[in-house]
Amino acid sequence: MMTLHLKNTSLPIAEDTEDEVLEKHLVPAQIEFRRVTKMYGAVAAVQDLSLLVHRGEFLTILGPSGSGKTTALMLLAGFVAPTEGDILIGGNSVGSVPSYRRDQGIVFQSYALFPHLTVGRNLEFPLEMRGVKAAERASRVDRILERVHLKDFGGRMPSELSGGQQQRVALARALIADPPLLLLDEPLGALDRSLREQMQVEMKSLHKEFGITTICVTHDQEEALTLSDRIVVMREGQIEQTDTPEALYDRPATRFVANFMGEANILENPGFEVESDAAPPFGTVAMLRPERVCVAARAATKRADADQRQLVTGIVEDMIYAGPLRKYHVRAGNSVLIVREHVAAGQQIFRSGDEVRLDWLRSDVRFVTA
Amino acid sequence: MKMFQALGRMPIVLTAPALAVLLVVFGIPIILLFLTSLSAPAFSLANYEAFFGQPAKIRVLLQTVEISVVATAICLFIGYPTAYLIVAASKYLRMALIVLVIVPYLSSGLVQTYAWTVIIGDRGMINNLLLDHGIISSPLPLIYNRMAVYIGMVHIMLPMIILPLVSVMMGIDKSLMAAARSMGARPFAAFWRVFFPLSMPGVRSGSLLVFVICLGFYITPAALGGLGDAMLSTIMASQVQTYFDTGRVAAEAFVLLAVAIIVLSMLGLDLSVTQGRTAQRAGKSWVSWLPSSGGQKRYRSELIAPLRAKRWTAQLYRAAGDGCWSNVVGAMLLMVVMFYLLFPGLLVVVMSFSAGKFLTFPPLGLSLQWYRSFFGNPSWYAAAWTSIQIGAMVAILSTMVGTLAAYGLSRTFPRLRRILTMVILTPICFPVIVVGIATYLGLVKLGLLGSMTGVILAHTIGAIGYVVVIVSGTLANFDRRLEQAAKSLRASPWKAFMRVTLPLIRPGIVGGAVFAFLHSFDELVITSLVAGFSVRTLPLKMWEDIRHHTDPTIAAVSVLLMVLPVFCLIVLHVVGWRSGPSSQRALSDHRT
Incomplete structure (x- = not known):
């Protein structure tokens, strides 16, 4: 049960205290993928996937389209059966259990609200299927509607709701029967940006309140970083890396993860020597996040911690203003580095053609497998 | 050019030619017909009284309604599961099945009726086979009865109910079924609570279409039915061809029309009740399903749509009736229905190459004599x-x-x-x-x-x-x-x-x-x-x-x-x- 068959795993417990480590190991994993493979014809949508999900955890499966993340979710939901391997929920194999006998709530990408039923009837549906009495159904519907701030919407049809409201109904419908497991398929994909941020906060608080084990599938790395306790990055049917959001962003294991989780400067033959505290492991390239790089005028005075920093000079090619951020493309050696700094008062602004000095902490340099 | 720009601002003018043709050939005459049925300048209900005064006419009217209702019910009963199975089939099989339904839909009803006379006639295929094998000594009375009328009518109407049903069923979002099942609905509950209500627009439009066509279509009952199976339309047609009391026929026409309109408005009322529920579908009138082309386009686009990650929904959809028994039963039903739809046509093709002097089955030999006879006869x-x-x-x-x-x-x-x-x-x-x-x-x-x-x-x-x-x-x-x-x-x-x-x-x-x-x-x-x-x-x-x-x-x-x-x-x-x-x-x- 405790064995992890993960490719490239930096342990999720790296930053936990000893007590927390102990606690996590005492609580049995709720879901386990054991070397699961799903073939569609000759194509493996998911290949040799092994994964442990802890009770109460918010786990996000992140990947570009075609990475097998949706298939992983559908395997868990019981809509498709694994070609090889097994899936265990609470220690029991569920390979042959049809979806309607599994106790789980799913929020579909399209929400899948029944267009012929009112919001209230939609919410009642899972309770009805579980044989809950009408009176209790009604009170539970009222309660959950209040919880998702849709108190007076029980009589409306789904088509009369806005996208955000539909999303909340879909979430309420998945949660109303108190399932131990919640599956989210690109839950915020159809919402616009401001609504998405609002819903992220909302979902986080719902997750905390219900304490429900949640598995979310998305291609939006920002959504994954905001919501998750742990993130699984998938690529071509296999797990690329599993880690906490911080670790995944700060210490990506591979070049793919580095690029997928935000912008990265990959220093591959940059035309200058990359200094680092430790010798680079074999087969890796140096990576530097754009916000770790500082830009200054060429003649600026040295910083106090200059001995821990690497300095290079370069020429600004481009400046992009993006509200709270300013982004420079700076040519240094034979590579172009992206530099990101927060806009602040009294800051010197560089224009294209300006000669600048870039510097960064040697400890901020990461090595990722190429 | 000026005129065209003006038309651009008044697009409704473009409907004028169509409306003009319609008005002259059909619109004004039907108003005249209505006035005639009321014995126009005098305005009396004499023609209607005459109609309802004749018990025989009333019996024919009831019979017409009965035959139409029964034929529609049979079509729905066979057509719904068939459409469901077609939609649940894999993509290429579905395409093939739809084509197999469209072919009889497009072939002439007359030809199909003719095929049935060849199959169940007194000297038709079935009787000939049974006689030849000595199972019976005189022909069975298969034709010229109510049963034959239903067999022939359902055969013609079945594609007309299957195609709108398939079209509506294909439009049902498959993730809804997945959602229902994820919430603990067993396959049947998911079907009954979610799929079936959403397929109702197809049921409604398909059965209305079939019912109204049955009311007016007299070819099949006349060819396959007995004297007791006359439809009101048969009687009306024969009156027009022989003697012609315009007032009487006009009254009969409007009685038939009234039946159609009553049924339409009954189901129309139903429409308004559920309008909120099926908001986007209610707007579509039932006739919009008439020709299958709109649907066809969708089938085509489905075929060419690149394979996407939607595959799982297709799989789960098919698994709706999982278990191998239901698969076997489904496959058998599909085969029987397809056989029923296509066999008469195929039979006629075989017979047309017969070398015999009469239409017998199996044919005595192969020849092109009947094609020669066609091209040789002016x-x-x-x-x-x-x-x-x-x-x-x-x-x-x-x-x-x-x-x-x-x-x-x-x-x-x-x-x-x-x-x-x-x-x-x-x-x-x-x-x-x-x-x-x-x-x-x-x-x-x-x-x-x-x-x-x-x-x-x-x-x-x-x-x-x-x-x-x-x-x-x-x-x-x-x-x-x-x-x-x-x-x-x-x-x-x-x-x-x-x-x-x-x-x-x-x-x-x-x-x-x-x-x-x-x-x-x-x-x-x-x-x-x-x-x-x-x-x-x-x-x-x-x-x-x-x-x-x-x-x-x-x-x-x-x-x-x-x-x-x-x-x-x-x-x-x-x-x-x-x-x-x-x-x-x-x-x-x-x-x-």
Whole structure:
């Protein structure tokens, strides 16, 4: 049960205290993928996937389209059966259990609200299927509607709701029967940006309140970083890396993860020597996040911690203003580095053609497998 | 150019030619017919009293309703599971099954009725086989009874209910079923609570369509039924052909129409109750399912849609009735239904190559004698030539007038569009015998009864409806911004239409023309009333031959009639395929 068959795993417990480590190991994993493979014809949508999900955890499966993340979710939901391997929920194999006998709530990408039923009837549906009495159904519907701030919407049809409201109904419908497991398929994909941020906060608080084990599938790395306790990055049917959001962003294991989780400067033959505290492991390239790089005028005075920093000079090619951020493309050696700094008062602004000095902490340099 | 710009501002004017034809040939006559039924200047209910005073007439009316209801119920009972299985089948199998349903849908009802006389007639296939094997000593009374009427009618109507059902079922979001099951609904509960209510629009439109066609379609009951199985339409048609008390027939027509309207409005009421629920579907009238082309387009686009991550939904959908028993039962049902739909046609094909002197099955040998007889007999090939000429004229006229009307309708506001669409579609929504009698009256007034022009006009009023439905369907998918883009690039409205709109809706126009041609080519009920003695179309000639003597040449003619729709299907396919997929793919690429 405790064995992890993960490719490239930096342990999720790296930053936990000893007590927390102990606690996590005492609580049995709720879901386990054991070397699961799903073939569609000759194509493996998911290949040799092994994964442990802890009770109460918010786990996000992140990947570009075609990475097998949706298939992983559908395997868990019981809509498709694994070609090889097994899936265990609470220690029991569920390979042959049809979806309607599994106790789980799913929020579909399209929400899948029944267009012929009112919001209230939609919410009642899972309770009805579980044989809950009408009176209790009604009170539970009222309660959950209040919880998702849709108190007076029980009589409306789904088509009369806005996208955000539909999303909340879909979430309420998945949660109303108190399932131990919640599956989210690109839950915020159809919402616009401001609504998405609002819903992220909302979902986080719902997750905390219900304490429900949640598995979310998305291609939006920002959504994954905001919501998750742990993130699984998938690529071509296999797990690329599993880690906490911080670790995944700060210490990506591979070049793919580095690029997928935000912008990265990959220093591959940059035309200058990359200094680092430790010798680079074999087969890796140096990576530097754009916000770790500082830009200054060429003649600026040295910083106090200059001995821990690497300095290079370069020429600004481009400046992009993006509200709270300013982004420079700076040519240094034979590579172009992206530099990101927060806009602040009294800051010197560089224009294209300006000669600048870039510097960064040697400890901020990461090595990722190429 | 000025005029065209003015038309651009008043798009509704474009419906004028269609409405004019309709009004002259059908609209004014049916009003006259109504006045006649009320013994016009005097205004009395004498004609209706006469009708309801005759117990025999009332019995025929009840019988007509009964036969229509039973036939519709059987169609629904067989058609619903068939449509469900077709939708649940894998993509290529589904395409194949749909084509197998469309082929009998497009072949002439007359040919299919004829095929049944060959199968269940006293000297037909079944009786011959049984007699030859000594199982029976005298022919079983399979034909000329109510059973035979149902067998023949259901056979013709089944595709008309399957196609709208398939179309609606394909539109049901498959993730809804997945959602239901994830919430603990067993397969049957998921079907009953989610899938079935969502398929109701198809059930409603399909059964209405079948019911109204049954009310007015007298060919099959007349050919396969006994004397006791007469429909009101049979009696009306025979009256028009022999003596003609206009007032009486008019009253009968309006009684039949009243039955149709009562049933329509009953289900129409139902529509308004559930309007909120099926908001987007309620707006569509049931006739919009009439020709299968709108659906066809969807099937095509499904076929060409690149394989996407949606695969799992298809899988789970099929698993709706998991367990191998239900699969076996489903496969058997599909096979039986397909056999029922296709066997009569195939049988006629085999018989047409028979070397025997009579229509017997199995044929005694192979020969082309009946095809020779067809091409050697002037009365046959002249009739075919007449039909082709009429069909071509109808196709040209109705396509021009109908496309203009559809374009005008698409550019006007929704309420007016709905009303005018209903008006234009009346000739194909009313029981056909009522339309026939009204048209008869109209052509009498125009002095065109028994002339080619008269028959062309009579066919055109129905054909316009088909063209409008099909072209409107294509226009609904047409992105109006493309035309605006063209205008922003300095194209005049006329140029924008010719260079952008027209090429993009061409598949719809060709489809409309093909349907118009087929409609005219197969038309028998109205033609038999208005053709008089000088115009002999192929279906008319066949109908007379079927009734009077069974010249096996009919088998050869039937095959030619069946080859035609298949040929048209191929034409449609070629036209639609070339412009459909490429533009759709371009759009979907754009979106992703």
